Amino acid sequence: HVHPSFEFSMYAAIVSRRVLIASGLDRAGPPPRRLLHDVAEMFQFSRAIVGSLTDNFATSALRHKEPEHPIDMQLARQQLATYHSELRKAIPKVVQVPPDDRLPDLVFVEDPAVVMEGTAMLTRMRPPSRAGEVVPVRPALEELGLRVVEMGGGEEAYLDGGDIVFTGREFLVGLTERTNAIVMKGFVMNFLC
Numbered sequence: 001h002v003h004p005s006f007e008f009s010m011y012a013a014i015v016s017r018r019v020l021i022a023s024g025l026d027r028a029g030p031p032p033r034r035l036l037h038d039v040a041e042m043f044q045f046s047r048a049i050v051g052s053l054t055d056n057f058a059t060s061a062l063r064h065k066e067p068e069h070p071i072d073m074q075l076a077r078q079q080l081a082t083y084h085s086e087l088r089k090a091i092p093k094v095v096q097v098p099p100d101d102r103l104p105d106l107v108f109v110e111d112p113a114v115v116m117e118g119t120a121m122l123t124r125m126r127p128p129s130r131a132g133e134v135v136p137v138r139p140a141l142e143e144l145g146l147r148v149v150e151m152g153g154g155e156e157a158y159l160d161g162g163d164i165v166f167t168g169r170e171f172l173v174g175l176t177e178r179t180n181a182i183v184m185k186g187f188v189m190n191f192l193c
Helices: 033-042 073-090 128-143 181-192
Strands: 019-022 047-050 093-096 113-116 119-122 147-149 164-166 171-173
Touching (some): 047 073, 047 128, 073 093, 119 128, 119 181, 128 147, 171 181
Parallel strands (some): 019 047, 047 093, 119 147
Antiparallel strands (some): 113 119
């Protein structure tokens, strides 16, 4: 998720036809205003959850490799504020998860939950540093009026919400180092039964 230039644009995991869980982190520049409105209209979003940057994000967030250039936190905060402002213009109800320095990756709010219709399934992320992210995300989901459920599948089941895409008809689940096949049991229990 983190790119060396760390500029913001529209980056969202579209996980439901009615709730957008978005982080806004990418490298292509400020969010195109029309794109946010088009996505909200196409999928009929009425609610969204957004994350916040922590003071220690640049030094503590997980990454596959170190950025070539240091993250400019002032610029990142400015770009995230613009992203949130534009999102609020496109979607009627936006809930922001507050920052927590113990959880620097929580700005990627699409990872701790998968949402379909009125149900939000909390995930179990493999990196120990991300395990606590479901705690501050749960009240945000509940504030949006969603039924919040646990993932299931046992302690060996791992799921990163960013590995899920909901097309409007089916879920596409990417099997990665962050999401394993065991998770399908919890998925079936919560969304398909």
